[in-house]
Amino acid sequence: xxxxxxxxxxxxxxxxxxxxxxxxxxxxxxxxxxxxxxxxxxxxxxxxxxxxxxxxxxxxxxxxxxxxxxxxxxxxxxxxxxxxxxxxxxxxxxxxxxxxxxxxxxxxxxxxxxxxxxxxxxxxxxxxxxxxxxxxxxxxxxxxxxxxxxxxxxxxxxxxxxxxxxxxxxxxxxxxxxxxxxxxxxxxxxxxxxxxxxxxxxxxx
Numbered sequence: 273x274x275x276x277x278x279x280x281x282x283x284x285x286x287x288x289x290x291x292x293x294x295x296x297x298x299x300x301x302x303x304x305x306x307x308x309x310x311x312x313x314x315x316x317x318x319x320x321x322x323x324x325x326x327x328x329x330x331x332x333x334x335x336x337x338x339x340x341x342x343x344x345x346x347x348x349x350x351x352x353x354x355x356x357x358x359x360x361x362x363x364x365x366x367x368x369x370x371x372x373x374x375x376x377x378x379x380x381x382x383x384x385x386x387x388x389x390x391x392x393x394x395x396x397x398x399x400x401x402x403x404x405x406x407x408x409x410x411x412x413x414x415x416x417x418x419x420x421x422x423x424x425x426x427x428x429x430x431x432x433x434x435x436x437x438x439x440x441x442x443x444x445x446x447x448x449x450x451x452x453x454x455x456x457x458x459x460x461x462x463x464x465x466x467x468x469x470x471x472x473x474x475x476x477x
Contacts, residue, residue: 282345283337286352290401293356297363297396304369304395312444313437318373321381322438323388325431329406332428336409341416347461348412354457355404368397373440385439399449400442406432407454
């Protein structure tokens with residue numbers, strides 16, 4: 273299998289699991305508990321133009337699979353799958369929603385946001401998988417890369433996170449939950465990879 277096809281395969285098994293879990297939970301969960309905004313949420317003004325940065329997430333995640341070292345592909349796939357399962361469990365047990373701001377359909381940014389609102393779930397707020405996958409993608413990209421690539425990907429990630437708050441697609445507490453989910457699942461995936469490597473080494477001894 274070629275290098276590119278291998279990476280696409282990992283992305284389909286990893287990121288694809290997120291889509292399956294997200295859709296399944298949205299279909300079978302109960303009514304969501306409305307989360308209340310914190311002070312930091314009120315300080316960030318709502319802006320439909322942030323939709324462009326928000327959607328750049330769909331470029332960042334594939335770059336995570338394309339740019340991470342080959343030895344980290346299994347880790348990224350597994351961490352993404354674990355994040356999907358962890359978030360899905362919360363979505364089913366404790367579904368959450370929020371008060372979304374009204375907006376007019378004037379301008380291409382508002383039109384695009386309207387389309388996003390139409391296709392996205394109004395629940396599945398906590399934890400934010402958008403934030404979790406952004407962190408995992410940057411984590412994957414920065415491994416073994418030059419400093420400027422690491423800095424650029426981090427700046428991009430922070431811009432995406434800020435755009436999430438600007439669009440009111442999530443609250444700050446959702447982002448914190450997503451970050452903790454990514455860190456926990458990334459750590460667990462690394463532990464599982466290490467254990468598999470040890471078992472393989474023992475087999476060949």
